[in-house]
Amino acid sequence: MYHFEFPGISGGFIGVDVFFVISGFVITGLLTRQMDQGGFRFGDFYARRIRRLVPAFLLVSTVTFLIISPFYIGDDYYIFAKSWLASLMGISNLYYFTELSQYFAPETRSLSLLHTWSLAVEEQFYLLWPAATLWAWRSGQLTRSPLVFLALLIAALLLSVYLAHTHPKAAFYLPPARLFEFMLGAGVALYGHRLPTLGPRQAEALAVAGVAMILATAVFLTSNDPFPGFNALWPTLGTAMVIQAGLVQPGTVTARLLSLPVMVFLGGLSYSLYLWHWPPVALLHYQLIELTWPIRLGLLAAVLLASWLGYKLVENPLRRRPWNFKRAFKILVLVPLLIIWAIQSTIRIADDLSFRIPEERRDLYKIIVQNDSADVHEPCFKGPTRDFVRDQACLFGQPLAEGERPDSVLIGDSHAIALIGFMEVFLESTDLSLLMVTQASTPFIPGELTEQAFPGDEEKIVRNRALTEYLKQEPMTVFISAWWNSYLRSTDFHDYFVATIDWLLDQGHRVVVLEGVPELPSDAHAQCRLKGLEDCSIDAADAAEQRRDFNRFQRDVQARFPSVNWIDPSRVLCDAERCQTVLDGIPLYRDESHLNYIGAQEIGQAFRARFGNPLEPLKALAADSGTPAP
Template sequence: MSALKYRRDIDGLRAVAVTLVVLFHYQFPFITGGFIGVDVFFVISGFLITGLLLKAQSVDDFSFATFYSRRIRRLLPAFLLVSLVTFVVISRYYMDDDYYIFSKSWMGSVIGLSNIFFHGQLSQYFSADAKIISLLHTWSLAVEEQFYFLWPLLLLLLKPLIKQPKFVLIFIALWLATFALSIWYAFTDPVAAYFLLPARMFELLLGCGLALFSHRLPVLKRWQSEVLSTTGLVAIVVSAVLLSGDSVFPGYNALWPTAGAALIIYAGMSNQQSLVTRLLSTQVFVFLGTLSYSLYLWHWPPVALLNYQLVELTLPIQLGLITFAFFAAWFTHAFVENSLRYRHWTLKKTFCWLILLPCFLIWLVQLTIRTNDDISFRIPAEKRELYKIMQQQNAGDLYKACFGGPDYDFDQSETCLFGNKTADGKPNSVLVGDSHGTAMIGFVEQLVAGTPYYFLAVTKASAPFISEPNIDKAFRRDKDKQRSRALQQYLIDNPSMTVFINNWWSSYMQNPQYIEYMSATVAWLIKQGHEVVIIEDVPRLPSQSHAYCLIRGATDCDIDAVQTQKNLKQANHFRAVLEQRFPEVLWINPRRAICDDEVCKTTLDGLPLYRDDHHLNYLGSKKLGDEYLRRFENPLQQLEIKE
């Protein structure tokens, strides 16, 4: 058996892999695990690259410069075309950080590090934030490129051992170790497991092993090839149907589709006459397989844009996407891939033209986006005022002195005082919290208007107020510890105040310890004689693009109230615990003003309430306060002002 000759059925297997990925991303029913197509690609890549390396080494014709130059010419031209077109198209639609994130991922994709960038950027691959990132799919290309960089070096070092009998045991031990590592990562750090090479290495090595030991593997009889190839195809298809975004992955769940791919490749080594092998070798499968790389590149950016625009993928749109991706892939394969991959460029020339120059141009794009505060020229003139509301009405910027001042001595000047000034000019209340507390300043302002409350805003991003003895447990950064200790001392020095608390409750309460931290903090505040008012959070939007709903000209900006309630499960549990322990605490729920049983509004009277997917803008916060008071009695009337 040989791992070096051209195999039509492997092109056909590529077709299966890319089809599953496309159907999954285009949200076709039943293909809930179509993402495993990428794992099939990994097995194929390991097999083919190892075969090429062994062939070159066998005739002493291997050159790192030649190998890397070919890889770059094979992968970069098509990607540069797709990414450039994507950049031009999304420039009309993507806003602020979403636009900048694209440019950063663009750079990461060119240098083969986008998977590392996405690992640091995203909470998970299947999150709503991920669905709007145009180059998200390049994470798998980055994994392969990193593998291409490491594997030739490792294979060269292992060359003296390859022909020795004990090498089989060495390789099996290496594979088992990487498989165990993937399982461990899948349970302990799912984001790293999904995006990073170490957790995917066993998949690539599965293909490598087939190429390395093809001459040692038993030659299969016809019926054996039939059984193995059929089993392999069934394993791939069943995995695509039964797995989902909620499955533990990669780990042991990635073994089923990758083992299936390996069985198909192995069966085809011995016998090209099995039913599955002949099916995969048909003209349709082979043709689609030759387009698989370009098709993979083109299929995702349009979906990301539609997700950003909140467009539902109906059947006509799905079919339109497939048609577009197919013809774009054919054009790219015929006129870009094939025109550059066979040119005899040196590594230096290849690197300069396909990596260095694009990186420089992308860096200029990044610089322009990051340094230009007003890029509203990309937005229709009639929508620019709405855009400026979201850009210029960030309470964190408007009240930066209160939000980002010295941690050991927060600003207590009139800049950070709100409400009705007291006779002595000193606050009788304080608003504490994280960036959500800052975003809620306008809401609290409206509640205290016409009341004797005069509150000091003391907030800090990602740093809710926690009292001793839990400060060191709750925070890692010294500056966050300093802020809580400084605020605690302030509350000791100024007893009998009303303390308004607002944080991103749903985020913190993912960690059960924070229930105890906050419970202890409330107990401490009450013991100090303070009145405690906890303000619940507003709904989190399904994605950042929802915040720009009005700017995009959409007429329906509401979100699902049922899903909102599901997202609040931990926050509601936190409230239930605290209400039982501290019945004297007053709770205020701003969601009452914008949510009913079916929908939650994200705009009021033509004004966008949010500035991103989970922060109100300042004017939106005030508008929410007005709406709350219009519909309900002011809850502060239940309290007695602390003198």
């Protein structure tokens, strides 16, 4: 329901954590019973896990691959193939942690196998827990040391709290921050019988309190709260309480409700439901289809049907096959791994779009996907950090004679280079020469300030030091841009940028701030026309809200430095109601916040047609003041 965007369930993602407790309880109970009976074998344990988990995953992931193939394009298709391989290997949490930590990370809501990160965490638990349990059982620690177990549990919880606050992405995707959740379930399995006996009323109160803790967290927690850490303790402790109450008093009202046929039926389908529920939601997000009430209810019905069929035809029959570990691994893991690897390699090396994108939309695809300014002008973005490229590859406008310096420079990060097409339109009709110096995630901040802004990031510091020395040589017109909406959320960066403009003016430069363009609701929205939608505009009120921090920065700069000039590309995109993301049939963006190269040129053409060339007044001002012309 959380993923289907049912209202009022803002913390529904805690279902994963509830499951981890149940898994810890079930697996630990299974292991200790087998060890007590002398029947535990690692090979048998992992053979059962493979037969239990892999067949349903292969079914769902293969159907997902076939369904998304006509829709997912470019890197999105390749990312699915990589995640497919990682999911079968049981490392999708590591893959997503790495992939989503990158600067140009994909949009999570469109990742069809994103939900398998939690399956990977569970599988990694299976790798460690049986060996740890066997060691504790053989040494007698399982029965002798509940206090040691409790101390380890508290330590695991404190580690989760620490990671949730200091490394939130690692805490979310990696096992250490979730270990205490499995241990809560394991603790009930190991020591629940040693806790004080509960009467029916006490057990009922414990169970009701546990359910209340789970539901309250699902309703009141939001994705903005630190997680897991203490916020994950309440639903997981509540789950352990419900299990414990059911063990000592199976006749409570809560236990009877959880034992109703419909609940048992859903419990039986729970793994299939988990696998099937997310891929259709991801596809709908990718296609920019809103989850209305009819769609939500239709999804519920479709997922229930698919889960039941998958359970009856694939999951349940194959889990009962008497295959040993070697055979199960070969049939269900090794052979599919080779097939998926071959599919991934084919997509990477020779992905033929002709059968997946209608011919009339292929030109749109090329504009969006194959016109990244950072690729078109790669030396100006991915060149050497210290000795940045200063030759013709990164010079625009008027050609320069040997040894001659440009009279202007464009500096900043990926959002700066995304505007080079916009700038080229204006440079065409002037005698200006412009050098572009950009680098990913590296807005210009001069001198010692850059060490404060990017502590320990040597690449950014070296680039900004080199650019600082270059800008000290003689006055120029400096066009400066950055991902304003992101950096200016920080008051520190607000101050850094104000100080940067102060420093540039102090060096005698004429400063021109290139403002940003409205950000899209998602990366997928950049492909709106490619998906066949007619209206690709976004709400102007949302765009105005995005600019709130930038507007404060602009007011502060204008008050202190009235000579600074501003060029706003969004003037041709937004009116009082809507902001356009397509002009004259040309898609303007390549992702959520970056223009594509042709789209930037299109905005430049529209800007010049409506408002004239913004560089001409700057040149006139420079001539009147006797400073070097831009």
